[in-house]
Amino acid sequence: MASTGLAAVASVISLTLTGHGAAHPLEWGSGPLTVDALPRVPYAAHRGGAREVPENSMAGLAAAYRRGTAQVLDFDTRLLRDGTPVVFHDATLNRTTFLGGAVSGLDAKEWRGVRLRPRDALPGSWRSERPPTVAEVLDRFGGRTVLMLEAKDPRGLGRLAALIRERGLTRSVFVNTNDPEVARRVHALGLLTQLWRSARQLRTDRPEQWRPHVDLLDVDIRARDADVRRAVRSGIPRVWAHTIVTPAQRDRALALGCNGVITDAPGRLFRHPARVPGRVSAVLGR
Known part of the structure; x- marks a missing residue:
């Protein structure tokens, strides 16, 4: 399928720029790539695409960026x-590194000694590496593609906001949370606000109440059809579905009206064009 509109073309162009050599990939004119350049139905690589790369690793994010099967990198x-x-999912080191104990118990110097343990089930060959800091990820990918970061510890919102502002990325980074009150704080800091909700939460949510301060509502693909449709009708401009791993899940989300896909397997979805009656294919280049 041909790309629709200059914004989609700009997004595709940005994804061809890889490595550290391309200092400031641009849209049409000047400045970093922003959410305004996203295609009609963007794909977000969840934790870099956790079924295809080591989650929340610099190597994994770089691979997802180079492959170009997702237009948003999530971490x-x-x-x-x-x-x-720092870039890390769990509160403890045990599941994804060779160490144990609380992440919050380490300082920056000690963090340099942490090494990720890639899962054996991942395709390809991956080396152990240090988990990056948020500043390192923003410096490498900020402005080259749209980023999505979940603030697992709301105490760090002020610091995260400063890192994003210092780099001119306030329109290039979604800040994600599961807490509606934290989402209000993110919005008050002048950042793009993403609110994710579980299937259970969506049963009783009234998402229209978040319209003034949520830029992206992130809904659980396991939710009931009626709950997803209610989210789509909320007036929030972007309603994306998580965490999708199969083409059938992707097609259901699009059929229910979602306009974005958050996936652990962006490569797999790219190889299988969307088949949604009455909808244009959501796969770039198809």
């Missing part, structure tokens, strides 16, 4: 003892 953030924001 999680936590806070170290000294206030340094």
Whole structure:
């Protein structure tokens, strides 16, 4: 399918720029790539695409960026003892590294000694590496593609906001949370607000109440059809579905009206064009 509109073309162009050599990929004119350049139905690589790459790793994010099968890179953030924001999902090191204990118990110097443990089930060959800091990810990918970061520790919102502002990325980074009150704080800081909700939460949510301060509502693909449709009708401009791993899940989300896909398997979805009656294919280049 041919790309529709200059914004989609700009997004595709940005995805061809890889490595550290391309200092400031542009849209049409000047400045970093922003959400305004996203295609009609963007794909977000959840934790970099956790079924295809080591989650929340620099190598994994770089691979997802190079492959160009997602237009948004998603990662999680936590806070170290000294206030340094780092890229990590769990509260403890045990599941994804060779160490144990609380992430919040380490400082920046100690963090340099942490090494990720890639899962054996991942395709390809991956080396152990240090989990990056948020600043490192923003410096490498900020302005080259749209980013999505989850603030696992709301105490770090001020620091995250400063890192985003210092780099001129307030229109290039979604800040994600499951807490509607934290979402209000994100909005008050002048950042793009993403609110994710579980299937259980969506049963009783009234998403229209969040319209003034939520830029992206992130809904659980396991939710009932009626609950997803209610979210789509909320007036929030972007309603994306998580965490999608199969083409059938993707097609259901699009059929229910979602206009974005958050996936652990962007490569797999790219290889299977969307088949949604009455809807244009959501796969770039198809």
